[in-house]
Amino acid sequence: MSINRRTLLGAFSAAxxxxxxxxxxxxxxxxxxxAQEAGGRRNYRRIATEEAFSIPEVAExxxxxxxxxxxxxxxxxxxxxxxxxxxxxxQRFRSGLLDLAANPADRLQxxxxxxxxxxxxxxxxxxxxxxxxxxxxxxxxxxxxxLADWVRQYPDRFAGLATxxxxxxxxxxxxxxxxxxxxxxxxxxxxxxxxDEYLDExxxxxxxxxAEALNAPLYIHPRAPSAGMVAPFQDYNLTGAxxxxxxxxxxxxxxxxxxxxxxxxxxxxxxxxxMGEAVPFWLWRLDFMxxxxxxxxxxxxxxxxxxxxxxxxxxxxxxxxxxxxxxxKIGADRIMWAIDYPYQTTEPAVRFMNxxxxxxxxxxxxxxxxxxxxxxxxxx
Amino acid sequence: MSINRRTLLGAFSAAxxxxxxxxxxxxxxxxxxxAQEAGGRRNYRRIATEEAFSIPEVAExxxxxxxxxxxxxxxxxxxxxxxxxxxxxxQRFRSGLLDLAANPADRLQxxxxxxxxxxxxxxxxxxxxxxxxxxxxxxxxxxxxxLADWVRQYPDRFAGLATxxxxxxxxxxxxxxxxxxxxxxxxxxxxxxxxDEYLDExxxxxxxxxAEALNAPLYIHPRAPSAGMVAPFQDYNLTGAxxxxxxxxxxxxxxxxxxxxxxxxxxxxxxxxxMGEAVPFWLWRLDFMxxxxxxxxxxxxxxxxxxxxxxxxxxxxxxxxxxxxxxxKIGADRIMWAIDYPYQTTEPAVRFMNxxxxxxxxxxxxxxxxxxxxxxxxxx
Numbered sequence: 001m002s003i004n005r006r007t008l009l010g011a012f013s014a015a016x017x018x019x020x021x022x023x024x025x026x027x028x029x030x031x032x033x034x035a036q037e038a039g040g041r042r043n044y045r046r047i048a049t050e051e052a053f054s055i056p057e058v059a060e061x062x063x064x065x066x067x068x069x070x071x072x073x074x075x076x077x078x079x080x081x082x083x084x085x086x087x088x089x090x091q092r093f094r095s096g097l098l099d100l101a102a103n104p105a106d107r108l109q110x111x112x113x114x115x116x117x118x119x120x121x122x123x124x125x126x127x128x129x130x131x132x133x134x135x136x137x138x139x140x141x142x143x144x145x146x147l148a149d150w151v152r153q154y155p156d157r158f159a160g161l162a163t164x165x166x167x168x169x170x171x172x173x174x175x176x177x178x179x180x181x182x183x184x185x186x187x188x189x190x191x192x193x194x195x196d197e198y199l200d201e202x203x204x205x206x207x208x209x210x211a212e213a214l215n216a217p218l219y220i221h222p223r224a225p226s227a228g229m230v231a232p233f234q235d236y237n238l239t240g241a242x243x244x245x246x247x248x249x250x251x252x253x254x255x256x257x258x259x260x261x262x263x264x265x266x267x268x269x270x271x272x273x274x275m276g277e278a279v280p281f282w283l284w285r286l287d288f289m290x291x292x293x294x295x296x297x298x299x300x301x302x303x304x305x306x307x308x309x310x311x312x313x314x315x316x317x318x319x320x321x322x323x324x325x326x327x328x329k330i331g332a333d334r335i336m337w338a339i340d341y342p343y344q345t346t347e348p349a350v351r352f353m354n355x356x357x358x359x360x361x362x363x364x365x366x367x368x369x370x371x372x373x374x375x376x377x378x379x380x
Numbered sequence: 381m382s383i384n385r386r387t388l389l390g391a392f393s394a395a396x397x398x399x400x401x402x403x404x405x406x407x408x409x410x411x412x413x414x415a416q417e418a419g420g421r422r423n424y425r426r427i428a429t430e431e432a433f434s435i436p437e438v439a440e441x442x443x444x445x446x447x448x449x450x451x452x453x454x455x456x457x458x459x460x461x462x463x464x465x466x467x468x469x470x471q472r473f474r475s476g477l478l479d480l481a482a483n484p485a486d487r488l489q490x491x492x493x494x495x496x497x498x499x500x501x502x503x504x505x506x507x508x509x510x511x512x513x514x515x516x517x518x519x520x521x522x523x524x525x526x527l528a529d530w531v532r533q534y535p536d537r538f539a540g541l542a543t544x545x546x547x548x549x550x551x552x553x554x555x556x557x558x559x560x561x562x563x564x565x566x567x568x569x570x571x572x573x574x575x576d577e578y579l580d581e582x583x584x585x586x587x588x589x590x591a592e593a594l595n596a597p598l599y600i601h602p603r604a605p606s607a608g609m610v611a612p613f614q615d616y617n618l619t620g621a622x623x624x625x626x627x628x629x630x631x632x633x634x635x636x637x638x639x640x641x642x643x644x645x646x647x648x649x650x651x652x653x654x655m656g657e658a659v660p661f662w663l664w665r666l667d668f669m670x671x672x673x674x675x676x677x678x679x680x681x682x683x684x685x686x687x688x689x690x691x692x693x694x695x696x697x698x699x700x701x702x703x704x705x706x707x708x709k710i711g712a713d714r715i716m717w718a719i720d721y722p723y724q725t726t727e728p729a730v731r732f733m734n735x736x737x738x739x740x741x742x743x744x745x746x747x748x749x750x751x752x753x754x755x756x757x758x759x760x
Contacts, residue, residue, distance in 0.1 A: 231606070232578065247631065258616040274665065283699075284702060295617060296616070324705075
């Protein structure tokens, strides 16, 4: 859907002259990333913050899952990437996920071709969350070690979010501490629910406590909806990125806000992809209907938690109108750029932000400044 | 959450001068509805499009439900309004819902006090959808007759959306035809799922066909999530308007788009409240991930269905930033104003739209022009 320029100008007639630039940029009139940099000039450091990888050991273990009778939401994507007969798209995803393990130069070449300075890497969804606890703990260690190797090898090109096994909170905390204190990684990734449970449940509080204590953000990446909510998504292939991911992950975030668990961990930073999984769009109604009251567990307005505890990224939503909404609603200092490599392609993600009709200052913050601050990435 | 004026201006520095007015209005600096009209001048006809009522017969039948052992999402709200021991808020809702049945002058007085010209009335959620088919068919007829009486009595103040019983699609169609052809009502309301089923299922196609043939919009109003998705909403009281309503109703809308059912009924108009239940915010990702392809049932881009078949209202989201997003994304001719009486109060809903930082033309369209066009309400 393209911007209706007539509508745009009609709606904001007072600002019409100033907004004409938005219309042009949003309609793709402005030059591409490469054109802008034709003279070799680099306008921004570009740190992409939701960039996936796998390792052969995890890919093999997920392959074993595809050969079970286990019928679970999200199995279709696993089949596609880790099954024995892979369609071309599944093969493309698989190659992209395993490119670092095969030859880091392949990924660096893609990054260089589009002016991407750094990938903040995370083990791809569903991480180790579909394995039994022992397998999960073991594979998380292997994945984090491998990740730390790449970061050590290319400190200017890669940073990393560590994986852990929520199935065993005690060993998860041990791995989280090792990942930050020993391996020097930049935060954590969790793929929404684990065995249909959410992180607000008390058994998972040690994980939230550790992330807060380590001053390391927790990126809640989507996965297919939990069993207790998946039924309406099973038809028409809606469990995935088209709709189910957002409903699942947004609901996870709202549970963290409305459970009051963030009153226990006021300094925890949670990161949501996909323009905040639409939570920013709901903030007015969340506040109106979910203000603290008898019968509610939250001590603050939902938006107060969102302001204090959440960052969002642009992964998978390359929409200048949605970006502008989020800047107005939550502020440019709460938004980070992402590609979602290899699931989305690099060029349009770079072009989207290059051409975004926002101030240079905000563009720098979203392209790299916020990621440097939040994930402790050394400024260039 | 208030607008961060610094952020706002930073983000759109090119348009900063023009946007200063937005900052002021959004922060509530502009005058109230009543102040604007102090001199008796009426700027806009105001038609509110999601205004609830009940009748004693339906309230009594819902009261019987509260005295069963039936444990179902949404029972808490039923208890509050129709139970024997009602808290003050439940009593206030009940009085508001039954004010027309008691004395229409009460509601008219509230409308007059805030300059509201017309309520487009609909039987409040869950309508007749929790009754057995015979009871539902019978109560729908009674409710529609009563509604038509008020509309006949006050043709300049009330219009109405008819209720039907999806439990029995054949008799639903008969009632839909009677409601439009005999009673002269303006469209239909349905409260999302019926017995955990959605309108894309083939048994409900006659209902969609009838709405299209009668050229009468179908307003999909929220109710608590269906049994197959409600589990994560059961904690922290999330089944209702704070979060579950939007996930349920947005999912219903996406099922209509992604099932391809709208290819069968290209002229059907579906209305969504609550700024489109956030579907407008997801359109970029819906299109990217849900384009027509092998394995997908939709023949068009999701946004193409949304453009052609959907209208939205502002009920329950009095947020100028969200309004502006929707105007830019889907166009002002697709948005209608609503209060959600008696669940939300009239004054802030009027003030929100009076002060909205949008053009006069768009304000007129959203306040009344679109509702006149879409619901066949005679222009004043």
